[in-house]
Amino acid sequence: MTPQDVPSYPTERTCPFSPPEELATYREHEPIRRMRYPDGHIGWLVTSHSLVRQLLSDPRFSARSEFKRAPVARPGVEPFFGVPALPGWVLDLDPPEHTRIRQQLTGKFTARRMRELRPRLDRIVADLLDGMERHGGPVDLVENFTMPLSSLTICELLGVPYSEREEFQRDSKVLFGLNSTADDASAAMDRLYELLRGVAKSGGQQDGLLRTLAEDGTLDAEEITGIGAMMLSGGHGSTSSAMALGTFALLAHPDQLAKFTADPDLVDNALEELLRYVTIFHFGVPRSPLEDLEFGGQFLKAGESITVALPSANRDPEWFKEAPDQLDIERNTSGHLAFGHGIHQCTGQNLVRMEMRAALPALFQRFPRLSLAIPAAEVRIYTDTSPVFGVYELPVTW
Amino acid sequence: MRVITNTDACVGCGLCAFTVPEVFDQEQEHGTVVLLDPEPPHELHQDVWEAARSCPGEAISVKDF
Numbered sequence: 110m111t112p113q114d115v116p117s118y119p120t121e122r123t124c125p126f127s128p129p130e131e132l133a134t135y136r137e138h139e140p141i142r143r144m145r146y147p148d149g150h151i152g153w154l155v156t157s158h159s160l161v162r163q164l165l166s167d168p169r170f171s172a173r174s175e176f177k178r179a180p181v182a183r184p185g186v187e188p189f190f191g192v193p194a195l196p197g198w199v200l201d202l203d204p205p206e207h208t209r210i211r212q213q214l215t216g217k218f219t220a221r222r223m224r225e226l227r228p229r230l231d232r233i234v235a236d237l238l239d240g241m242e243r244h245g246g247p248v249d250l251v252e253n254f255t256m257p258l259s260s261l262t263i264c265e266l267l268g269v270p271y272s273e274r275e276e277f278q279r280d281s282k283v284l285f286g287l288n289s290t291a292d293d294a295s296a297a298m299d300r301l302y303e304l305l306r307g308v309a310k311s312g313g314q315q316d317g318l319l320r321t322l323a324e325d326g327t328l329d330a331e332e333i334t335g336i337g338a339m340m341l342s343g344g345h346g347s348t349s350s351a352m353a354l355g356t357f358a359l360l361a362h363p364d365q366l367a368k369f370t371a372d373p374d375l376v377d378n379a380l381e382e383l384l385r386y387v388t389i390f391h392f393g394v395p396r397s398p399l400e401d402l403e404f405g406g407q408f409l410k411a412g413e414s415i416t417v418a419l420p421s422a423n424r425d426p427e428w429f430k431e432a433p434d435q436l437d438i439e440r441n442t443s444g445h446l447a448f449g450h451g452i453h454q455c456t457g458q459n460l461v462r463m464e465m466r467a468a469l470p471a472l473f474q475r476f477p478r479l480s481l482a483i484p485a486a487e488v489r490i491y492t493d494t495s496p497v498f499g500v501y502e503l504p505v506t507w
Numbered sequence: 508m509r510v511i512t513n514t515d516a517c518v519g520c521g522l523c524a525f526t527v528p529e530v531f532d533q534e535q536e537h538g539t540v541v542l543l544d545p546e547p548p549h550e551l552h553q554d555v556w557e558a559a560r561s562c563p564g565e566a567i568s569v570k571d572f
């Protein structure tokens with residue numbers, strides 16, 4: 110096989126809910142295989158549940174950003190490689206630096222603390238639903254519900270004061286706007302960094318994450334600001350997308366929606382199933398071997414790039430025995446990899462769960478006749494635009 | 508059923524404490540798992556199995572007897 114024949118990471122979908130078909134073929138025949146990166150590098154693609162899990166819990170593989178390169182050519186975005194980690198971005202660090210920072214975060218994201226946020230989330234949800242009701246359908250659910258909910262939740266979490274939330278939301282919108290120019294996005298990021306710096310220092314709410322971290326005194330100011338920025342970039346669009354795509358998936362599967370609304374005991378499992386089914390991080394997660402090694406029957410060289418494909422692992426029939434390509438809110442979802450696996454597994458996951466629990470049942474309670482305002486086939490998804498899978502908009506009515 | 512947790516392997520994600528709070532908790536400083544009930548009652552067995560299967564640190568083991 111010449112380098113030209115090595116396939117790049119597939120992104121095209123025939124159905125919004127089905128990962129690219131090539132991924133399933135690779136999973137079946139070559140669960141670890143060569144893959145071409147946009148900059149010409151020939152690295153690796155790992156697609157099966159068992160290899161993904163094994164790799165993500167193997168300390169010989171690094172998450173350091175120096176090794177990371179863009180897996181997909183994104184329109185208007187230069188392929189990146191070898192960018193050093195920004196202060197506080199645990200996602201891009203290996204132990205022991207990773208451990209030092211992550212431990213500070215996990216202490217603040219305990220299940221107990223996340224449960225305590227519930228009343229505040231319920232209030233935000235109710236306000237947004239009031240707004241939708243006042244406006245009347247059709248409305249774009251992303252613009253009017255999932256985006257503001259996700260943004261305001263991050264504000265609550267980080268401790269951004271009410272007076273600065275509008276500015277925070279405005280700049281987040283530019284930062285994640287799929288039509289924003291690189292210059293606008295970078296200016297928005299600079300302003301957000303400045304705002305977060307203030308929040309961490311003294312301007313933040315008393316019980317906010319950034320101020321609490323600052324008072325603990327273990328991490329320095331730039332690390333704390335970086336943590337805020339990382340949570341915003343990794344947690345804002347992803348959570349909004351999970352709720353929008355989750356709603357879309359339920360609307361597209363009326364039998365599942367009927368069960369979801371009829372039986373409150375099914376809600377928690379249904380949300381896990383939606384997370385598995387839509388697997389938001391559709392470009393997977395990046396890793397590199399720290400040394401030459403053998404893995405999954407292949408010889409990998411130190412520093413080669415590996416794309417760990419979460420969407421195909423989450424549809425692996427070896428793990429999810431019954432019809433993994435079907436949405437089934439009653440299935441056993443344990444071991445799904447939507448939040449990753451191993452030491453970098455998402456610290457925000459229980460916040461996401463609380464948010465989805467607050468949002469989705471309330472949405473269908475408020476609007477029992479909720480439906481798409483356009484044919485399902487016309488809902489526009491993004492395939493190669495962002496590492497976070499999602500819809501541009503989700504027009505709904507009731 | 509007997510549950511064993513390995514605090515060295517725990518990555519502090521809080522999944523177990525979120526889904527089966529009767530059996531798992533987390534210490535406040537770093538979010539490391541705290542086992543509340545090593546021999547949970549029968550009605551929780553399924554949930555505990557699932558928590559063990561889902562644990563990203565592979566830090567929960569379960570023996571049936």
Ligand code: HEM
Nearest residue numbers: 199200340344347348351389394447448449453455456457
């Ligand atoms: C549906 C929404 C979300 C999904 C699907 C998701 C998914 C993920 C995944 C797959 C990883 C692992 C990355 C890797 O292994 O390289 C991760 C890491 C992380 N996530 Fe999330 N995430 C979501 C929301 C959030 C939110 C709301 C926050 C915080 C407010 C957050 C904070 C983090 C952090 C800090 C890490 C890095 C942890 C580490 O490196 O130790 N995430 N997330």
Ligand code: SF4
Nearest residue numbers: 517518520521523562
């Ligand atoms: S699920 Fe596993 S890694 Fe997460 S807190 Fe519990 S024991 Fe620790």
